[in-house]
Amino acid sequence: MRCPFCGNIDTQVKDSRPAEDHVSIRRRRFCPACGGRFTTYERVQLRDLVVIKTSGKREDFDRDKLERSIRISMQKRPIDPERIDQMISGIVRRLESMGETDIPSKKIGEIVMEALARIDTVAYVRFASVYKNFQAADDFEDFVHELRPPSPPTEE
Structure with missing residues (x-):
């Protein structure tokens, strides 16, 4: 290293x-040349995944990119960081176990949205606003309206 x-x-x-998430190994390392100390993490990777963007462009799957986008949607939410790590690991395992090496970005977005919907609706809406490319407040309103169960008719 x-x-x-x-x-x-x-x-x-x-x-x-x-490591704390029990799906990776934390290694403390030492450099004899400069005396520096640093930490690395090692994770099992079942297969190399390739993301197919909507433009058709292909790029290697980046777990860190997935994690950043999820953590951004969960900023200032009362979610235990360990639960977030477990969710991310679960998403990656699900992607790796799909049997495909080429995965459309749309599929990844859907899986992330499913996971977020189960944990926190605010994070779910935040992620959806980027994933679905909301352009105006009406887009938020329509999306949130779909989340709410229909109100029972009022009797008059």
């Missing part, structure tokens, strides 16, 4: 243990 401080490629692992 290359040292992020000096670029030396000969670093040493000083400590390894399961």
Whole structure:
């Protein structure tokens, strides 16, 4: 592993243990060249996934990009960070177990929205506003209206 401080490629692992999410390994590393210490995380990757964008462009699946977008939608929400990590790991496992290496971005968005809807409706709406490219307040209103159950008729 290359040292992020000096670029030396000969670093040493000083400590390894399961990370808090229990789906990755946390490694403390030491660089003998500069004395720098840093942490790396190692995750199992079942297969290399490729995202097919709506434009047709192909790019490697990036778990960190998925995590950033989900965490942005959950900013300032009362959600336990461990629960977010579990949700992200579940989404990635689901994508990897689909049996396909090429996954349309639309499918990823749908899976993320399903997961968010189960955890927090505000985060769900936030994510949807970007995913569905809301352009005006009416778009939010229409989307939220679809979330609400129909009101029973009032008797007069």
